[in-house]
Amino acid sequence: MTQIPDLDLDDMLRVLNSIIDTHAEGSKERDAAQLAQIALRYIRDNGKEDDFARYHKERLDNPLKIEVSHEFATREEADKWLASGEARHAEHVRIAGKGFLVVQLPGRLTFIDRPLPEELEAKDKGATPGGGRRA
Numbered sequence: 001m002t003q004i005p006d007l008d009l010d011d012m013l014r015v016l017n018s019i020i021d022t023h024a025e026g027s028k029e030r031d032a033a034q035l036a037q038i039a040l041r042y043i044r045d046n047g048k049e050d051d052f053a054r055y056h057k058e059r060l061d062n063p064l065k066i067e068v069s070h071e072f073a074t075r076e077e078a079d080k081w082l083a084s085g086e087a088r089h090a091e092h093v094r095i096a097g098k099g100f101l102v103v104q105l106p107g108r109l110t111f112i113d114r115p116l117p118e119e120l121e122a123k124d125k126g127a128t129p130g131g132g133r134r135a
Contacts, residue, residue, distance in 0.1 A: 007056075009044045013037055031105050032112040066116055068094050082109055092116070 016037040023030035043052045071094040072078040078095045081087060082102070089104040092114065099116035102109055115123075 009040050009049070012040055016040070028110050028112065031110060032103065035103065035105065066092050066099070068092050068099070068116065070094075072096070078111065082111065 016033050019033040020030055020037070023033070043049060069091045070078075070081065072081065073096060075095055078093060078100070087102045087109050089102055089109065091102040093100050093102065093111070094116065095111070099114050099119055100111040101114035103112050
């Protein structure tokens with residue numbers, strides 16, 4: 001298997017278990033952690049570790065420019081759009097200045113936190129994306 005430094009799929013699955021255990025059944029956080037766990041199991045169980053290692057390296061070496069499909073001032077506005085049926089799996093959106101990803105879960109779509117590149121850059125520099133400093 002191509003090695004990704006410090007990545008042990010079984011260890012990551014255990015970490016996700018601890019996250020799942022700390023969130024209530026049906027919560028978005030628990031659902032997102034369970035989805036991540038299923039994705040890692042798929043990689044492991046189908047012998048896709050080498051493919052994943054290459055994909056992981058490509059993403060680190062060539063970060064993708066993320067296209068934001070919609071911007072919303074509030075979470076309530078975003079939730080209405082999500083419920084409208086217009087949202088599609090894997091769409092990136094900005095809600096109140098923060099990045100989110102639309103994810104298809106069994107029977108429904110939901111948002112998961114997915115910081116946008118400018119959020120990560122601002123965090124690295126110690127500032128918020130709006131230009132202010134973090135406390």
